[in-house]
Amino acid sequence: xxxxxxxxxxxxxxxEGTLAKWLVKEGDxxxxxxxxxxxxxxxxxxxxxxxxxxxxxxxxxxEGTEGVKVxxxxxxxxxxxxxxxxxxASTEPKQGDADSHAEPATPKAETSPAKGYGDDAGAAxxxxxxxAAPASSGGSGxxxxxxxxxxxxxxxxADKGLDLSQIQGSGPNGRIVKADVESAKPGxxxxxxxxxxxxxxxxxxAETGKSPIAEPAAPGAQAxxxxxxxxxxxxxxxxxDGMRRTIAARLTEAKQTIPHxxxxxxxxxxxxxxxxxxxxxQLEARGxxxxxxxxxxxxxxxxxxxVPDANAVWAGDRVLKLKxxxxxxxxxxxxxxFTPVLxxxxxxxxxxxxxxxxxxxxxxxxxxxxxxxxxxGSFAISNLGMFGIDNFDAVINPPHGAILAVxxxxxxxxxxxxxxVEVATVMSVTLSVDHRVIDGAMGAELLKQIADALENPxxxxx
Numbered sequence: 001x002x003x004x005x006x007x008x009x010x011x012x013x014x015x016e017g018t019l020a021k022w023l024v025k026e027g028d029x030x031x032x033x034x035x036x037x038x039x040x041x042x043x044x045x046x047x048x049x050x051x052x053x054x055x056x057x058x059x060x061x062x063e064g065t066e067g068v069k070v071x072x073x074x075x076x077x078x079x080x081x082x083x084x085x086x087x088x089a090s091t092e093p094k095q096g097d098a099d100s101h102a103e104p105a106t107p108k109a110e111t112s113p114a115k116g117y118g119d120d121a122g123a124a125x126x127x128x129x130x131x132a133a134p135a136s137s138g139g140s141g142x143x144x145x146x147x148x149x150x151x152x153x154x155x156x157x158a159d160k161g162l163d164l165s166q167i168q169g170s171g172p173n174g175r176i177v178k179a180d181v182e183s184a185k186p187g188x189x190x191x192x193x194x195x196x197x198x199x200x201x202x203x204x205x206a207e208t209g210k211s212p213i214a215e216p217a218a219p220g221a222q223a224x225x226x227x228x229x230x231x232x233x234x235x236x237x238x239x240x241d242g243m244r245r246t247i248a249a250r251l252t253e254a255k256q257t258i259p260h261x262x263x264x265x266x267x268x269x270x271x272x273x274x275x276x277x278x279x280x281x282q283l284e285a286r287g288x289x290x291x292x293x294x295x296x297x298x299x300x301x302x303x304x305x306x307v308p309d310a311n312a313v314w315a316g317d318r319v320l321k322l323k324x325x326x327x328x329x330x331x332x333x334x335x336x337x338f339t340p341v342l343x344x345x346x347x348x349x350x351x352x353x354x355x356x357x358x359x360x361x362x363x364x365x366x367x368x369x370x371x372x373x374x375x376x377g378s379f380a381i382s383n384l385g386m387f388g389i390d391n392f393d394a395v396i397n398p399p400h401g402a403i404l405a406v407x408x409x410x411x412x413x414x415x416x417x418x419x420x421v422e423v424a425t426v427m428s429v430t431l432s433v434d435h436r437v438i439d440g441a442m443g444a445e446l447l448k449q450i451a452d453a454l455e456n457p458x459x460x461x462x
Contacts, residue, residue, distance in 0.1 A: 002057055002082055004073040010039055010046050011371035017041045018066045018242065019074060028056045036075070037063070042242035044367045054079045066242075067154065147176065156181045161224035243336040254395050258314075259435040262393055263443050267451045269409045269425040275457040283351060293329070293383050294354040296406060296450075298460045301325035301345035303449035304379055310446045312437050313378050313399040319437055328377035328397065329357060331364045338364035339397055341377040350460065381406060391428035401437035404450070405430040427454075 007017065018040035024030060031053045039048050057078035061068055068074065147164045153176045157164050160181065167184050169176035240248070272295055280289050304311040304325040312321045325346040328339040340360035342353055363369050378401055382394040385408035394405035407428040414424045429450075433443040453459055 003052060003054065003077040003079065005036065005050075005075040005077055007061075007068045007070050007072045007074050008039065008048055009070045010041055010048075011375065013375075014041050014070060016067050016069045016242075019061050019063055019068050020045055022059060022063045023047075024056050026056050026059055030054065030056060030077070040242065042246040044369060044371075046370075050077075052077060054082075057082070153178050153181045157184075159223065160184070161221040241335060247336050250398065251395055254398055258396050258398060260393075260396060260432050261435050261440065261443070263431040263433065263440075263447050264391070265429055265431075265447055265451055267427045267429060267454050268414070269427050269454070272454055272457045273409075273425060279350070286351070288351045288354060290350055290354050292385075292409070293381070293406075294350055294357065295454060295457060295460065296381060296383065296404070297327050297329060297342060297345055297353055297357065298348075298350055299450050299453035300379060300381060300404060301327050301342075301348075302453055302460065303446050305346050306449045307442060307446045310401060310438050310442050311378050312401045314401065314434055314437050315399060322378045325379070326377040328374075328380040328400070329360075330380060330382040330394075331361045333365045333367070338369060338374050339377070339380055340364055340369060340374050343376075379403070385409060385427065391430055393430050394432050396432050396434055400434070402431055402433045402443065402446070405432065 007019070009015075010017070019037060020040040021038040023035045023037055030036065030050045032049075032051055034050045035047050036050050037048045038045055040046075054077040056075060058076040059074070060076065061072070061074040154164065156162075156178060157167070157176075162181055162184055164176060164181075167176055167180050170180055269292070272292070276290055276292065276295065283290070302325070304327075309321065311323075311325060312319050324344045326341050326343045327345045328341045331338045331340060340357075342348070342356060342360070345353060348356075360369065360373065364374070380394075380397050380400050380403040382403060383406040384392060385406050387408075389407050390410065391407040392405050394403045396403050407430075409425045409427040411423050412426045413421050414426065416422050416424075429447070431443060431447045431450075438446070
């Protein structure tokens with residue numbers, strides 16, 4: 001039987017992506033290693049290679065399609081002796097309803113199932129019960145079956161605040177298509193379901209005194225409620241891309257599930273600025289120019305070695321203590337941010353860290369980072385000092401144990417060791433800490449080690 005080519009998981013956390021571009025067409029012969037398509041994840045656009053040889057018999061997902069779930073069939077590969085006539089309905093995309101809370105239909109046994117590759121790439125989704133479901137005879141999920149709809153139909157339904165389980169599909173095998181959701185109206189019920197809901201709708205409800213949007217709503221319904229609120233105002237609607245959706249989900253998860261606490265400290269930079277100026281003069285011939293951020297990375301890496309229990313991440317039911325200091329640095333890009341990771345930062349020279357950071361930042365802005373370059377680490381740095389921000393509180397990037405928020409260095413009057421007032425360049429920093437991983441005293445010691453290294457920069461060369 002034909003081989004199904006499945007939507008690959010190009011990173012451990014990828015659940016869906018955009019099939020940005022096909023690099024082959026139906027009828028093309030491909031070999032292992034040939035490029036098949038460009039897949040756009042929430043962070044980058046990556047090329048997808050064939051792992052087998054054969055002829056592209058049918059393309060199931062058109063290029064430009066967004067929200068394609070991992071492990072969804074996207075094309076069919078034919079081997080010698082096979083033809084397009086061997087492709088049956090079972091090779092059509094099989095997508096569950098991501099917005100439905102109904103239990104998925106029990107997969108039915110199939111005779112002569114199509115072979116597939118890319119299954120191992122979708123293993124994470126399968127482990128969560130995300131197996132591809134067989135084609136259903138209807139699009140309705142009223143009986144507890146999963147709802148089958150095209151990605152475009154899902155997007156339109158979400159924009160209109162429609163419940164896909166209440167829409168009858170007119171596509172192949174009852175699949176919900178664009179025309180079905182465009183003709184549907186919010187609150188519309190199938191004829192069979194209307195009679196069962198009308199009685200409940202007519203029953204009086206107790207007054208709660210709550211705002212109409214006080215209770216959480218599904219994203220599509222919430223969007224419709226907000227639109228109505230601003231119906232008389234002039235506004236532009238900006239669709240969320242994959243990166244923005246991921247950032248929103250992860251930050252919400254972080255603030256809701258991580259018990260943050262904050263440690264603040266002022267750090268005097270005068271010695272560091274003088275030392276940096278001297279080093280840059282010596283390194284000028286090599287084309288190296290160290291930034292203050294390079295020193296902050298190095299100081300953080302050394303501090304994690306000095307306080308090894310703080311060099312840790314939260315792993316659900318345990319804490320993982322890392323040996324090397326893998327430090328992530330937030331890089332702002334158009335539409336979001338990356339946190340590329342500098343691995344083994346404690347053993348690297350300042351010039352090496354500086355060169356790698358510049359390379360990672362450039363490729364981050366071009367969205368050319370590979371997943372292993374922005375995943376991992378135990379500690380992160382977010383520096384908004386160059387924007388004139390004095391201080392701020394950063395949100396921990398799970399599963400990291402802490403993140404250092406760095407403000408601008410500004411000249412302030414300070415009292416020196418002799419009790420005299422002098423002008424010094426002071427930088428305010430805030431350490432956001434996951435209390436499940438790091439306790440108060442440990443976090444204070446970690447921040448002290450960072451401050452000591454920055455105020456006595458010669459130790460970073462030892």
